[in-house]
Amino acid sequence: MFDNDLAHPPDQRLAGFAQTMAVFRDPTAMAALSILRYPGPRLHTVAKPVAAVDTRIRDLVAQMFETMYEAKGIGLAATQVNVHERVIVIDVSEERDQPLVLINPQITWASDEKRLGEEGCLSVPGIYDGVERSTSVEVQALDLEGQLRTHKAEGLLAVCIQHEMDHLMGKVFVEYLSPLKRNRIKTKLVKQQREDERYAAKPAR
Numbered sequence: 001m002f003d004n005d006l007a008h009p010p011d012q013r014l015a016g017f018a019q020t021m022a023v024f025r026d027p028t029a030m031a032a033l034s035i036l037r038y039p040g041p042r043l044h045t046v047a048k049p050v051a052a053v054d055t056r057i058r059d060l061v062a063q064m065f066e067t068m069y070e071a072k073g074i075g076l077a078a079t080q081v082n083v084h085e086r087v088i089v090i091d092v093s094e095e096r097d098q099p100l101v102l103i104n105p106q107i108t109w110a111s112d113e114k115r116l117g118e119e120g121c122l123s124v125p126g127i128y129d130g131v132e133r134s135t136s137v138e139v140q141a142l143d144l145e146g147q148l149r150t151h152k153a154e155g156l157l158a159v160c161i162q163h164e165m166d167h168l169m170g171k172v173f174v175e176y177l178s179p180l181k182r183n184r185i186k187t188k189l190v191k192q193q194r195e196d197e198r199y200a201a202k203p204a205r
């Protein structure tokens, strides 16, 4: 997920969420992964559960954090880097020092109270629109040690978790919008991608 302005009050962003993962930023991590763009069929793949939290998964998580921080995102699902396993990385803090890893996440409770908020996505560059989400959720997920943990989240973090969980089900936030809006976005992004590719194909001078 991409947050256009991190202007939300800190209490709203992190309330009820003192317990985050230990800081996990490997300075020796490899280069950032490339992020799939909408509309692309691979973004609609349903992710499989992670069988074992091993070195391969820990390396993937490190690379996903690298990719998310480089892209200035606040959340990234493995689906977006073309790995179809249930792994999510999130950091909604302004200081970029509150990494959260969710492996095989399940939403165990969601508030009836919902709120319409503006969302953006690293796979849908430059597009922001309103999506209605539960204001609080409880999610159970494995951490990097393979331990099951329960997280209670509110505000921006709760929205981000719901947004990333959708990616694991092959759903992109623009699918909540009207077909008319969605088609406009598709057309715009296809055109933009073509221009980017043409630009990339040109020699430097």
Ligand SMILES: [Zn+2]
Binding pocket: 001, 002, 120, 121, 122, 123, 163, 167, 173
């Ligand atoms: Zn997204």
